[in-house]
Amino acid sequence: MYGEVTAVDGISLQVEAGELFGFLGPNGAGKTTTVNILTGVSLPTAGSASIHGHDVVRDSFRAKENLNVVPEVSNAYNEYTAWKNLVFTGALYGVPRKEAARRAEELLRTFDLYDKRDSKVKGFSQGMRRKLVIAMALINEPRVLFMDEPTTGLDVQSVLAIRDMVRDLNRMGITVFLTTHNLVEANVLCDRVAIINRGRIVATDTPENLKRAARQVQVVEVSFDRMAPETDGEVAALAGIREASRQGDKLRLITDEPSRAISAVNRFADEKDLAITYISTPGPSLEDVFVELTGIGESSEGSAER
Amino acid sequence: MIGEALSPERLGKELRRALVIAGKDVRIYCLKPPVLLFGLVFPFFLFLAFFVGKKGPISEGIPGLIAISIFFAASNIAPAGLPYERMFRTFSRYLSAPISLDWMIFGKTLAGFIFGVLVSVIPLLVGVIGYGISVTSPVLLVLALLAGGMCFSCMGTLVGSMPTDAPGNVMTVLNFVRLPLLFMSGIFVPLADMPGWARGLAAVSPLTYANDLLRHSMDLDGYYPWWLGLLVLVLYSVVFFTIAAWIFNVSRRRS
Numbered sequence: 001m002y003g004e005v006t007a008v009d010g011i012s013l014q015v016e017a018g019e020l021f022g023f024l025g026p027n028g029a030g031k032t033t034t035v036n037i038l039t040g041v042s043l044p045t046a047g048s049a050s051i052h053g054h055d056v057v058r059d060s061f062r063a064k065e066n067l068n069v070v071p072e073v074s075n076a077y078n079e080y081t082a083w084k085n086l087v088f089t090g091a092l093y094g095v096p097r098k099e100a101a102r103r104a105e106e107l108l109r110t111f112d113l114y115d116k117r118d119s120k121v122k123g124f125s126q127g128m129r130r131k132l133v134i135a136m137a138l139i140n141e142p143r144v145l146f147m148d149e150p151t152t153g154l155d156v157q158s159v160l161a162i163r164d165m166v167r168d169l170n171r172m173g174i175t176v177f178l179t180t181h182n183l184v185e186a187n188v189l190c191d192r193v194a195i196i197n198r199g200r201i202v203a204t205d206t207p208e209n210l211k212r213a214a215r216q217v218q219v220v221e222v223s224f225d226r227m228a229p230e231t232d233g234e235v236a237a238l239a240g241i242r243e244a245s246r247q248g249d250k251l252r253l254i255t256d257e258p259s260r261a262i263s264a265v266n267r268f269a270d271e272k273d274l275a276i277t278y279i280s281t282p283g284p285s286l287e288d289v290f291v292e293l294t295g296i297g298e299s300s301e302g303s304a305e306r
Numbered sequence: 307m308i309g310e311a312l313s314p315e316r317l318g319k320e321l322r323r324a325l326v327i328a329g330k331d332v333r334i335y336c337l338k339p340p341v342l343l344f345g346l347v348f349p350f351f352l353f354l355a356f357f358v359g360k361k362g363p364i365s366e367g368i369p370g371l372i373a374i375s376i377f378f379a380a381s382n383i384a385p386a387g388l389p390y391e392r393m394f395r396t397f398s399r400y401l402s403a404p405i406s407l408d409w410m411i412f413g414k415t416l417a418g419f420i421f422g423v424l425v426s427v428i429p430l431l432v433g434v435i436g437y438g439i440s441v442t443s444p445v446l447l448v449l450a451l452l453a454g455g456m457c458f459s460c461m462g463t464l465v466g467s468m469p470t471d472a473p474g475n476v477m478t479v480l481n482f483v484r485l486p487l488l489f490m491s492g493i494f495v496p497l498a499d500m501p502g503w504a505r506g507l508a509a510v511s512p513l514t515y516a517n518d519l520l521r522h523s524m525d526l527d528g529y530y531p532w533w534l535g536l537l538v539l540v541l542y543s544v545v546f547f548t549i550a551a552w553i554f555n556v557s558r559r560r561s
Contacts, residue, residue: 038400043559061316064404075395079334091326092403094319 005039008033009199010047014246015177015192017143020170022190023179024208026294028198031179032072035146038177039069051144068093068142072149072179074129078122080258082132085121086139093140100139107135117157129157135167144175151185163189187286197294201234210289218287220253221277224269227251234272238264254288320409327400327413328550336421340477345379345425353429356494368433369520370493373454375429375511380422380455381462381484384414385476407558408551411463415547418459423451439524445485446523446532451499452537454516460546461512467553487511492518497529512542 009032009151015021025031036042038049040060049056054063076085083104110112111131121129130150137145147166151159166189170176174303180186186193187207194204203210224231227249235251236244240260245252258281269276335341352374357367391397395466400410429448433439441447465480490504491513497505515535522528528535 036398041398041558042400059404061404064402067402069398069402071395071398075399077330077334077396078394080330088326088330089399092323092399094323094404094407241468 008037008196011196011199011201013194013201013204015175017175018173020166020176020189020191021178022186022193023177023196024181024183024186024193024290025196026181029196031181031196032148033179033199034196035069035148035177035179039067039146040064045122065093066142067141067144067146068137068140070134070137070145070147070150072152074126076121076124076129076132076136079120079122082108082124083117083119085136089136090139095140098220103139103141104135107138111135127154130154130158130162134162138169142174144177145169146177146179148179149181150178151180151182170266183217183287183290185283193286195290195293202293203289207286211286218255218258219282220255220265221247221278221282222253222265222276222279223250224274225277226274235268237263238268240264249258284296315356320405323403323405324409324413324416325468326422327405327410328416331383331387331414331417332420334337335383335390335417338386340473341382341386341421344481345375346428347423349374349378349429352488363437365433365437365439366526368437368439368527369524370517371429372426372433372451372520373491373493374488374511375518376422376451377488378427378484379425380418380458381465381480383418383421384459384466385480386460386473388414388416388466389471389473389476392469407554411467411547411551411554414466415456415459415463415550417456418462418466421450422455422459426451426455426545433524433557441523442525443457448560449536450516450519450523450536453519453536453543454512457512457516457539457543457546460543460550462555464546464550467557469553469557483493487513490514492529493547495529512539513537 011034023031023034033042037044038051038056040056040063043057050059051063052066052067054060056063066183073121076082077088080088086099086107087100090103091097095103105114108117111134113128113131113135116124116128121132124132134147134150137147151162153164163185166176166178178186178190186192190207192204192206193210195210196268222235227246232244232246232251235241235253238261240257241253241255241264243254245254247304253261253265262279262281265279268274336345339538349371353367353371357364357370388397401407403410423460434441444499461483462480465483466476468476468479470476481487488511490507492500492505492508495504497508497514497518500508515530515538518528518530519532519539522532522535
């Protein structure tokens with residue numbers, strides 16, 4: 001409950017040890033509330049959750065000894081140096097001083113921050129802060145790592161580097177609970193995903209199974225040599241096409257009958273004297289599944305519906 | 307789980323982590339401008355304003371100066387730090403770390419206590435070296451500093467428990483509480499010279515007892531028995547801390 005609002009309601013999910021688990025949902029769906037409950041930041045009004053057998057409310061001390069968190073906001077201490085942030089976090093998790101110093105050095109080298117170890121965090125770029133906060137979350141060698149939107153607001157190079165890090169951490173045996181609304185990220189990283197909407201879990205499965213399960217969602221991508229602004233609406237009105245949305249130089253068509261849609265697109269191109277430069281039936285993406293399950297995006301900009 | 311929470315191993319872990327938080331807070335927040343201003347500069351100016359040019363030896367005012375210093379310094383750390391921690395989301399670090407909320411609050415309180423006691427050494431040295439004050443009971447002096455430091459730090463933690471991330475709001479409330487407590491205490495007007503109603507008000511301010519206890523330790527006239535002053539400071543500490551812990555727990559449940 002958040003004030004009088006029920007933020008999450010009757011959700012049930014199990015994450016296996018060693019899994020890279022994605023937790024998806026639109027803004028306000030209950031992702032952060034769920035993570036806050038699992039990590040001890042908030043208390044649930046009802047229900048239970050446990051981490052490696054330790055209840056997060058009744059045995060929270062033990063539960064929290066097994067985990068660490070990379071929050072959405074890079075919350076390192078600005079007044080401290082990178083080194084002091086790591087050593088302090090180690091001490092807070094009960095890591096012996098010498099061991100914390102050894103791990104701090106190793107992590108700073110791994111995350112390419114060793115040269116900045118004596119610099120105060122207030123002078124760090126967003127990418128450096130993010131890397132430091134991830135390093136801080138690893139200082140106690142957690143068995144479970146919660147990552148809340150770890151790549152939000154970063155440049156492409158940092159995003160790719162952090163995705164590689166997440167994969168590496170998971171390969172090392174760390175269970176990763178990844179909260180994200182970046183569906184591409186969830187698709188390329190996660191073993192399984194759960195989709196939450198309005199406080200309830202609407203689906204839990206592997207990304208590929210979710211895509212297969214979304215049978216109604218068929219996609220045709222098409223590009224013409226000339227793409228006028230009105231083309232989107234005209235194509236959306238063709239027989240067999242439910243929705244058309246512009247994606248770069250392509251139109252992404254949602255249809256229940258792909259062959260009928262392709263025929264209609266061919267006739268439309270002939271009538272308008274357009275050349276089809278690209279056509280493909282890529283199948284539904286995780287994004288399509290997400291939109292289908294959560295019902296969001298149906299009135300989003302850039303899309304035209306029948 | 308309750309039995310485990312009270313096991314020596316668990317208590318040792320909690321205490322060590324509370325000390326880690328206290329050490330970090332002292333390092334980070336004692337150099338913040340509001341802490342320096344109210345913890346160090348303000349008490350000295352108050353002292354100069356009220357005691358310089360007054361009849362009688364200035365040494366009479368030294369216990370008051372020490373009490374004011376520890377009062378302002380110890381109560382400053384938590385209210386100066388907690389709103390910043392909420393603003394920069396570092397507060398949630400404690401909540402997800404393996405330390406219980408009550409011990410985390412104790413760590414925050416300990417920071418104010420350490421800072422207050424350290425700051426009190428400055429006016430003490432001024433009194434001993436500059437004005438020839440003699441400490442006749444070092445044990446009482448230490449007890450006064452420790453009990454006063456803990457009491458005022460707990461008071462600061464109580465004010466800092468306000469669930470806000472605006473430092474200005476918390477400091478305003480803190481001064482709204484501190485200044486009346488300062489002026490109703492027996493520091494500027496001796497308790498014995500006060501009318502009955504004012505003495506009744508003074509009895510509410512914990513600062514009255516810290517000042518009185520310090521006077522006992524320096525062979526100056528005290529108004530209350532020393533043990534009563536000590537007892538009241540300890541009781542106030544317990545009450546302030548308990549209410550602060552309750553507010554923190556309620557805020558967490560509502561978050």
